[in-house]
Amino acid sequence: MHQAFIYGALMIGLVWGGVMPSQARSAPLPVRVVVVTTFEIGHDTGDIPGEFQNWVEKLPLSQTISAPGTEHELLRYNPQLHVLGMVSGEGPTHMAAAITALALDPRFDLRHAYFVLAGIAGMNPHAGTVASAAWAGHVVNGGEAHLIDPRETPASWPDGFTPVQGSVPNERPRPPLHSIAGDMAFTLRPSLVQWAYGLTKDVPMPDNAALEAVRQTYHMFPEALKKPHVMIGDTLSAETFWVGGRMNDWAERWVSYWTDGQGKMVTTAEEDIALCQALTLQGKAGRVDPQRILILRSASNFDMPPSGKAPADMLAAEAHEEGFVGLKASTDAAYEAASPVVRELATHWARYKTQVP
Template sequence: MNVKTPLKRVVNRCTPRKLPVARTALTVALAASCTFGVCLPGIAQDSDAFARQVNPGNGRDVKVMIISMFGPEGQVWLDNLGPWKAIKVPGLSPDYPEVHCNRHDVCVLTTGMGHANAAASLMALTFSDKFDLRRTYFMIAGIAGIDPAQGTLGSAAWAKYLVDFGIQWELDAREKPDSWPSGFLGINTQSPTDKPLLDYRTEVFALNAKLADTAFALSKNVQLQDSSDAQMARVKFNHPPANQPPKVIQCDTLAGDTWWSGKYIGERARYWTKLLTDNKGTYCTTQQEDNATYEALKRAASTGRVDLGRVAALRSGSDFDRPYDGQSASDNLLNYAKQGGFGPAIENLYRAGNPLVQDIVTHWDEWRDGVPSR
C-alpha cells in the first residue's frame, strides 16, 4: 500500500559546462558496473576521479539535497532546519516550484507524488544551472506502507535496494492458473517464479551499501515518535516487530504507482524483491517514486552532474501493507488513516534522517570526497 496522508491528496502543498564527448564517455565508463546480470550504471568507485572528469560548474554548491514527495514530508525539514532561501527552478512541479536551501547548503526539494512527477522534477533539478550537484548527497525521505514482518508504524527504514513492483505482467487473480500463487509474473517470463531479463533497466537498483550502513549507524539509537492511535493499531498484530515500538531498521523498498493492500500481494512483494535482487534484498516498505527518482539521477550521473554513490533512501511506515488476522484487506486499505501512523512517520523522517544530514554538514572535510570509512 502506498500511503501518503490521511488528509485529502490535494493538501496545502506547502549547469556545468559541456564536456568533450570523449571525456563524457570516459566518465560514464568509469561509473558503469554489471548488476544482477545486466550492465547498469552503478556507483562511481573513485570520487576524486569522478570529480576530475567534469569542469567546475557555476551553480550553488549543495552538500545535502533532501527529496520529499509531497507537502508534509518536506515541511518537517522546513520546520526544523531553517531559515531558508527559496530558489525557483524551471520545470519543477507547479505545486512545488521552488527548492529551499539553508546557510549550511542543505536543500529540500518536493517532487510531487508518483513516478512521473518524481522523474520530471529530478530531471529539472539536476539539469538546472542553478546548482552544482557533483558532490551532493541525495537523501530520499518519504513515508510508506510497511510489512509487519519487518517493521511497524513509525519505523524508519534505510534501503540498499530499490525494486520496481509495477514492471510486471498481471492477470486478475480470478483468471490465473490454479498453480500460481498470484496473478503477477515478470515480463516475458513463463511463470511467477522466473526472473525477467530486466529489459527496462529500471527494475532494480543497488544503492551504495557503505552509505546506507553509515546512515543506519548514525541513526539506529535515536528516539522515534509514537502515537496512541498507532499503539492501538499495533496490538492487533500478534507478533513482533509489528506489535513493538518503532525503531530505525535496514530493509528494502518497493515502488509502484498502484496502491495495494493484502496478504497475497504482500507475499508477491516479498518474493519479487528476493527474485530481482538475487536473494540479497528484503522487502519492507512500499511507495511510489524511488525507482523513478533514481533513474533520473542516473541520467544526470551519465553527464557528470551527479555521483550515484551519494544516494540514500529512507522510508518510514505510515500504515501496514496488509491486515492483521481477522481483518479484511479492503478494511486495511480503506481505513489506513485510522491506524495513526501518519504523524509519527512524518516526524521520524526527520529524526532518523537528520543525523546523516548533520554529520555530512559538520564533517564536510570527511564527506567531501566520498563516504568516509569509520
C-alpha cells in the same frame, strides 16, 4: 534563422530552469546534500506537516528559490549547510521529472551532492511497525511486470505477476535488472547505507498511545508489536497503492526474486525507483554521483490489515483517515532519522566531498 533558433532554444532552457542569461553566467550554487521529499500538506510552515515541513522549520531551510515548471514551484536552501530541499510531487512520474529538472538546472552544482530521500511508506507487518524508519539497501520496481488476472492465474502459480521478459513467476535464469524491459532493481551503495544506519540506529522514534493501540491489533505479527525503531529494510516501488495479505506475499516474493534472495521487502512506496533511474541517467552525464543516494522510508501505516480484517475495510478506514494514525509520527520519524545524516554530511564536508562512506 539558424542562429536565432539556437538562441531561442537557449533562452527557453534557461527560463525553464528559473534563471535569465545574466544569472546563468554566475557561479552555480554549491550543494552538499539534496533532501528529497514527495509531498507537503498546505503550506511549508505553520500548519499540518507533510514530509517537507519539518525540514523547512527545523533544519532549517529558510531561503526560497523559484522552481517554475515543477510540482511545488519552489526549492528551499540552507546557505550555511549548503543543503537544498525539494518536494517532487507524488508518484514516479513526478519524481523523475523533478530530479531531471534539478540535475539540468544550471543554478546548482550537484556533482558531489548526496541525495537523501526522506519519505513515508507502508510497512510490511512481517518486518516492522508503524513509525519505524528503514534505510533501503535495495529498491525494486513493483510496477514493471506482466500480470494475469487472479481469476485466470494457473493454480500452480503463487500470483499472477511475471517478469516482462518471462512467462512464469520465477523465470530462470532471472532476466537482467536493466534492459529494454525496464529497470527492475537498484542496489544502493552498501557501505553508505550501513554508515547511515550506524549513525542513526539509536535515534528514538516517535511513539504514542494511538500507535500502541494499532500495534496490538497485529498480535499475530511479532515484528509489528515492537516499538518503533530505525532499521535497514528494502523498499518496493510501485505507483499502484496496493493493500492486503496476498499482495504483501507477492511483494515479498518480488523483492526476493529481483535481488536473488538478498533483499527483504520492508516498506512499500511509489517514487524510489524513479529517483534511482533519474539519478543513474544523470550520473552518466557527470551531473550527479549515483553512489551518493540514500533512501529512508518511515511507516505511516501497514500495507495489510491484521488477522480477521478485510483489505477493503482497511481501505475504507484509511479513506476517512482513521487508518493513518501514524501520519504525523511517520513524518516526524523521517526527519528525526534522516536529519543526523544530513547534518553530518554537510558539517564535515571536507571529508565527505571526496570520500563517500
